[in-house]
Amino acid sequence: MVTIKDIARAANVSYSTVSKALNDSPLVKPETKTTILNKAKQLGYTPNFAAKHLVTKRTNTVGLVWPEINRVALTELARHVNKMMADEGKNILLSISDPTEAIALFSRMRSDAILLFEEDIPQNQLPAQLDMPLLSYGVPGINQFPTVGVQHEYAMELAVSTLVESGYSSIGYVGMVDGIGRRQLAKQTGYLDALKKRGLKPILIDTKGLNSIDGFTALSALLAKSPLPESLICSSYDIAVGTVRAIRQAGLTIPEDVALVSYDNIPQQAEADVPLTAVGVPVEKLAKSLVQELLRLIAGEEGLVRELVPELVVRASSHISKQ
Structure with missing residues (x-):
């Protein structure tokens, strides 16, 4: 397995410089950073999330507990969440296992947070105390965990x-x-x-x-x-x-x-x-709300309960006058 030391030898720089470059530190000159990133790509380097967690206490991963893989609207929502989180330097890991099993898995993997698409199991049937933040996309009311929902x-x-x-x-x-x-x-x-x-x-x-x-x-x-x-x-x-x-x-x-x-x-x-x-609620707006709340939770801020207001869009399937 390629390590940071291998990249340092190939780029003829110090181990610490490689570490800073891979973490996008402003302390590394842009041209040096480009060289290091190119060498890392050539060598096939992939980050060791477990090792990174020991240093930063972050794996930059979010576990998504998914109810069913063949639902178009949920797939579209997950796609938007994935892209927005990627723009923030976070990776979405998806599990279609039983919610309790999926949460236990993401806990062992030391994910930074969990996003639960709440369906078969309401959140009050999950463990009351977790070692990471959990955000539910569900129906406010139980509020055992921070929740983003729709009216x-x-x-x-x-x-x-x-x-x-x-x-x-x-x-x-x-x-x-x-x-x-x-x-x-x-x-x-x-x-x-x-x-x-x-x-x-x-x-x-x-x-x-x-x-x-x-x-x-x-x-x-x-x-x-x-x-x-x-x-x-x-x-x-x-x-x-x-x-x-x-x-x-x-x-x-x-x-x-x-x-x-x-x-x-x-x-x-x-x-x-x-x-x-x-x-x-438009899927982009819903995804943005979920991502904003996830980032707040990862940053250690107190979780919120939010209900978004739906909109009606008139198209050809009904004889409805546009308001």
């Missing part, structure tokens, strides 16, 4: 109110009904509260899962036995993709036969075959 109930209120104001009185909800995951339950609650407030009958279409095939299966089953409501609110982009496929396969058109609003606010919604009206 999911307001997102559903915004979707329902906009549909009603545009003349829709029959509004269905396509998502995992009474399932696990506090984010999903918050969306369902928001939908039910919004309809109750307006005296409308709820129409819950249970996907029993969170992937596009689950949306497709649920809508196909509904279409086989009853007509669709005038409009549908899908609980995620993935669910919306499956819903669109089922509707079109049945020979119906969007929004003429049924209007669609999709939770999430990611670029893929604008690029869909039927551009989707979306409600949620």
Whole structure:
């Protein structure tokens, strides 16, 4: 394995100069730093995070506890977080293991912090005391750990109110009904509260899962036995993709036969075959909030609980007047 001493011999400089250059110290002349970095690359040097941790107490790594690998919106969020953290000199390490196992792994690896995409296991079922900061992307309320979330109930209120104001009185909800995951339950609650407030009958279409095939299966089953409501609110982009496929396969058109609003606010919604009206926090804004809070925690600052306000973006999948 190539060491700092090997680079020092190749570049004909001292060990300490190489160490400073690799840590981007301003004490090293730019031309010397360039030479050292080039030699390190030529020799195939990779930093020893464990050794670096002994000196700096930092590994410049953040562990991401991931619930499922095939969810487009979460993938897009993770991609933005990864890029923003890389710009800060931090590396994202991803685990799709059970959350408790993943957290234990990142603890052994001495990661600087953990980002938990909270879903199957609420944060109060995790160890109360960790030897590193943990930030949850979840639903504020438990607050065992600092949390960044979205006002999911307001997102559903915004979707329902906009549909009603545009003349829709029959509004269905396509998502995992009474399932696990506090984010999903918050969306369902928001939908039910919004309809109750307006005296409308709820129409819950249970996907029993969170992937596009689950949306497709649920809508196909509904279409086989009853007509669709005038409009549908899908609980995620993935669910919306499956819903669109089922509707079109049945020979119906969007929004003429049924209007669609999709939770999430990611670029893929604008690029869909039927551009989707979306409600949620823009993914760049959400990622920026997560990264800012992670950096604060790594710096030793006190953690916060934040709820971001969703926005509604009107596209071709609904006959909604732009406000």
